[in-house]
Amino acid sequence: MTENRYQRTYPISWDQLHRDAKALSWRLLDKDFFNGIIAVTRGGLVPAAIIARELDIRLVDTVCVASYDWQDQKGEVKLLKGVNGDGEGWLIIDDLVDTGRTARLIRELLPKAHFASIYAKPAGRPLVDTYVTEVSQDTWILFPWDTESQFVQPLAGRRQG
Numbered sequence: 001m002t003e004n005r006y007q008r009t010y011p012i013s014w015d016q017l018h019r020d021a022k023a024l025s026w027r028l029l030d031k032d033f034f035n036g037i038i039a040v041t042r043g044g045l046v047p048a049a050i051i052a053r054e055l056d057i058r059l060v061d062t063v064c065v066a067s068y069d070w071q072d073q074k075g076e077v078k079l080l081k082g083v084n085g086d087g088e089g090w091l092i093i094d095d096l097v098d099t100g101r102t103a104r105l106i107r108e109l110l111p112k113a114h115f116a117s118i119y120a121k122p123a124g125r126p127l128v129d130t131y132v133t134e135v136s137q138d139t140w141i142l143f144p145w146d147t148e149s150q151f152v153q154p155l156a157g158r159r160q161g
């Protein structure tokens with residue numbers, strides 16, 4: 001994923017991710033009963049594990065996708081593995097809807113499923129049924145599995161001139 005289209009970053013710790021996934025679980029608990037969860041790889045895998053625990057769901061499947069960037073824009077989303085059926089009774093979990101391309105593909109595949117993500121950007125928000133936190137389109141969310149702690153200069157040392 002390229003970072004040029006992003007003006008700011010939003011780092012998320014494991015602790016915050018856990019809290020946000022539990023917040024999504026609370027919202028889903030109030031909405032419906034689900035027979036099982038479909039995690040969207042790869043970003044949906046960790047949230048799906050947390051939500052499966054909170055909703056007491058043991059039936060978990062995956063829709064496997066890979067998206068390719070082209071000229072600094074998110075491009076084609078390729079389906080590597082789907083699931084049978086129209087999605088009725090299933091809860092789809094992803095970490096984020098950004099442009100909405102992934103969600104659009106999966107909604108076509110599973111039109112009757114409930115689509116939930118923890119974070120949503122404005123372009124993708126209309127495609128999700130339930131989410132927790134909206135972030136601006138130009139924010140790059142730094143997920144804990146994509147990052148590690150490292151030294152940074154003190155603020156005073158970063159001043160120009």
Ligand SMILES: O=P(O)(O)OC[C@H]1O[C@H](OP(=O)(O)OP(=O)(O)O)[C@H](O)[C@@H]1O
Pocket residue numbers: 001040041042043044065066067074077094095096097098099100101102103124
């Ligand atoms: O709304 P979109 O623009 O389609 O973006 C959302 C998708 O992007 C992220 O996956 P990513 O492409 O980073 O792949 P990964 O989860 O396998 O790392 C995220 O997990 C969503 O599935």
